Structure formats: C-alpha cells, structure tokens
Amino acid sequence: MKLLLKAVTIASAIVATPALATSWTLAPESSHLAYGTIKKDTVGEVNSFTNLSGHVSPDGKVEIEIDLSSVETNIDIRNERMIEYVFRKAGTATLTAEFDMQEVSKLGVGETSIVDAEAVLSLVGTAVEIDTEMFVARLSETSVMVSTNNMVFISTEDAGVNAGVDKLMELADLPGITRTAPVTARLVFNMDDKKVDAVTGGDIKAGKKVFRKCKACHQTKEGRHGVGPSLHGVIGATAGQSDGFKFSSSLQESGITWTAASLTEFLADPKGNIPGNRMQFPGLKKDEDIVNVIAYLQDKTKG
Template sequence: MKLLLKAVTIASAIVATPALADNWTLDSDSSHLAYGTIKKNTVGEVNGFTNLSGHVTPDGKAEIDIDLSSVETNIDIRNERMIEFVFRKVGSAKLTADFDMSEVSGLSVGETTTIDAESVLSLAGTDVTFDAELFVARLSDTAVMVSTNDMVFLNAEDAGINAGVDTLKELADLSGITRTVPITARLIFHSDGKQAAATPASATPEIVAAAVQGDAKAGKKVFRKCSACHKLDQGRNGVGPSLHAIIGKSAGQAEGFRFSSALQDIDVVWTQENLAAFLADPKGFLPGNRMQFPGLKKEDDIVNLLAYLQDAS
C-alpha cells in the first residue's frame, strides 16, 4: 500500500519530465504503475493501479492522478480489502512536480537521458516530498516515455497507511506483509501538437503578403511535387487527401480520408499563413503527421503554389 503512495510520487515526477513546451497528456492505456509485496517472507507478488491520468502543462508543472480504487492485486477480495482498509481514507492520490524542462527539451527522437525529479505526493491532505531518478526516452515527435531508473522504495509509515496494513494482515491471517515496497513505473505521454499549430514556425508576414502576388502558373509546376499524392478535385483522395478549396478550410476535414490523429486533433484553419508554415516544414509545423514530404525549401515556390491553390479553388 505504501508502494502506492511512492508510485504516485514517481508518476508525478515522470509526468513532469516530458514537459517540452507542448501540452503532454498521459496515455493511460500504455502506462503502468506497479509495486511489489512479499508475503510470509516467501511469496512475491506484483500489484498495480489501472487507472492513471495526468498531464504536464506548458509551464512545466506536472500533475498525475492515481485512482487508488483501481488497485489490481489479481484477487478480487483482496482488491476490496485494500480499498476498504488501506485506501478508503485516502481516496485518490495526486502527484505534482516542478522540474527543469531544459534537460528534456533538447532531446531528439531516439535519444534518452536520466533526470532527477523532485516531487510532492499529496495523500488525504498530507504531502510527502521525494526525489526519484527517472529514465526519459523520446519515442517520437509527440511521444515521451518516462520510467523509474532504479528501484524506488516506499515506506508504509511515511505514507501513513501503516494501520491499514495491520488490519489487512489480521484479515488475511498472514504472518507478515512487507512494510517497505519496491515501485516501478512506465509512463507514456503524448503531446497534443496544438502548440506547434499555435505558433507556426515559419509563416512570415512577407510570405503571406507575397502570396497575393504569387505566380499561379509557376505554382502549377510546383504542384507537380504534390500531385502524386494530392488531387484538387472534390472528394478525390489518393495517398493524401483531396486539396479541393483547401485555403480557408479547417484541417483534417476532407471527406472519406483517414487522417492521422495529429491532423485530426489539430485546431487549425488552412489560411495562407498556416499553409506556408506547414509546407515549409511539415514535420516541424505539425509533429506526428503522416505526410511523407520534406517541405518546400524555396520561398518563391511556396508563394507561387499558394497563388495556384487560390486560383484553382
């Protein structure tokens, strides 16, 4: 049970880690928080919590909620007893952490690092402060994994659940339940990508102004780079979605096309400005999108292409 508390703490620390200026949300399904117990000095078991939620705010404050009633010990009656006698007074546990984002923000995809995270676990009004060493891996532009780097031990006494463990021991007629619990955590966070959309990397006012004077004929030639995947006809999707009347449309709306979640979730209108930024650097503008195109390096090309797209609609 103490483990739970510690685990919570770890989770919060972890959450803090992935803050990279975007909004990061915990992926509950692929995250895992577990603790170990040893019964009667011989029987080792792993328990966990199935219901975690959390996020890291853009200013680097991490918050993780652990639903203590989601404890899974693999024995129903024990789950009930754990909830009734150990976690009942606690309700839910919250972990918050402030951390130095600069240690994580420089990580490129595939890179890993270890960081020290200072965390506070709040349980039923009691704050437990602790340090945890975390292993951080950048899985993709929009995913970060944080796990405990070493075994973390939680003490039931610190966590204020000693009395509950005593009761459990009597009920289960056990000669002993460990009071210090090892905890492990694996937390996966996804960025919503909205930050990238809100601050287009390279939509300079010059490009936007110039687009008005762009050469649509020259733009038609530039569109050859797109036409393998995109048609301008309404409803005609190929490898990429139809770009019919794309200027002024909301992103990810083309009917009948299966967009990546990155494009589906982004809240952006394809103004000339946003299109210019996207086409200059598709992956930078919208991390996690599935368009296999490196971007247009020449500003002239972008300006002319926008004029063509405007004309063609």
C-alpha cells in the same frame, strides 16, 4: 501581480530562447504504475493501478492522478480490502513533480536521458516526498516515455497507511507484510496539439483570437502599417522605432524594449504605462489574454 513578476524574470530569456514547447498528456494505455509487497518474508506480489491520468505543463509541472479504486492485486477480495482499509476509500492519489521539459524537448527521436525528479505523492491525506532519477526516452516526435531509473521505496508509515496494513494482516491472518513498498513507474506522454509558448506558457491559438482586438490597427506582416504600426519583430525591439510609421514622441522616447514583461505592463494599461502615446485602446483586462497574445506575437512576428 504574480503574472508581472513572472514576466519580469523571463523578460531576457524570451528574446534569447524563442523555443516553443507544448503541454503533454499521459497515455494511460501505455503507462504502468506498480508497487510490490512481501508477505511472510518470502512471498512477493505485484500490485498496480489500472486507471491513471495526467499531464505535464510546458514549464515542466507534472500532475498525475491515480485512481486508487483501480488497484489490481489479482485477487478480488484483496482489491476490496486494499481500497477499504489501506486507501480508506480516498478516491484518488496525486503525484506532482517538477521536470525539466527543455531537457526532454531537446532529445531526438530514439535518444534517452536520465533526469532528476522531485515528486510529491499525496496519498490519503499525507504527502510523501520522493527524490529520484527518471529515465526518459523520446519515442517519437510527439511522445516521450518516463520511467523510474531505480526502484523507489515508499514506507507505509510515511504514506500514512500503516494502520491499514495492520488491518490487512489481521484479516488475512498473516504474520507479516513488509512496511516499505518498492514502486516502479512507466509513464508515456503524448504531446498536445495546442502550441504553447515555452517561456510565457501562453497559448498561441488562444492568443490569435485575442489578437482580433488588435487587428483593426495592427498587422503582423513586415512594413504593413495601418492605424497602428506593423508588429513584425516587435518582441526584442525598441519601442517606436519601426521604419515608416509615424510614432508619437512619447512612445518613441520611452526607451522601452519590448519584452514579455514590458508588453505585459503596456497591454494591461496602455495609457497609464506610457502617458501620451496614441494607441486608442483601453487595454486587456484578463491576465490570461495578455499572456496568450504575447505568446502569439512571439510566435507570429519573429524578427
């Protein structure tokens, strides 16, 4: 049901914007996430995390995992105390955000842009909302860099780590540690090989495999009809109109326009969706297969 709703909202867009997008994976060696602390009002120190991982899905959902045990304060005992008292051995923190990947995909190599980002940092059981601007640079065809445009401040109270900071002060016999930490990030993402349809989010390669089930009857080349009609240019076309194929009248008179939404319903249950049509196929059971085969058709059979 969720899938259907999604397909309906994108139905018109898929015809208008056949743009393809990919997913992206964080390149840990070129990425850097750091925060600052100030003790005794005067001594500023930089801490960072050396172990980051993450990815961005084609629709711009960013997920970054921060291995809290990889914190680097440049002093071993401080690393240990940080992990034990501040991060309370929580393992990983996750940063999730929504990002306009269409905007990013439009950037030419060497071009930059500033985009809004709304992120949520989940740290030791507390979620901190972050609303900020990010600076994006397209480094190459296959890589982008995203960095904080300004410093981002995270309050230790919001982050739920105040008690841990108290403990650090006590252990290190410090009169004070500031209760807000500036955070900066530089994240480099590489494009994944996998080709994903920007609008449906379907995986084109996986869709090609699903299409094997259709191949007994359908080809994607123009005008090549078999048991079933050629599916060339099918997305955006009116049902039952392909030249040179004798369609059943039920399909021909259905008045359907093939969009991601209508195909989703048809492929899930061909007989139920258009009673009386002559496609001898029980339908695809998995939502995933449907999304992927539509992505494949979208890519392969452009009109």
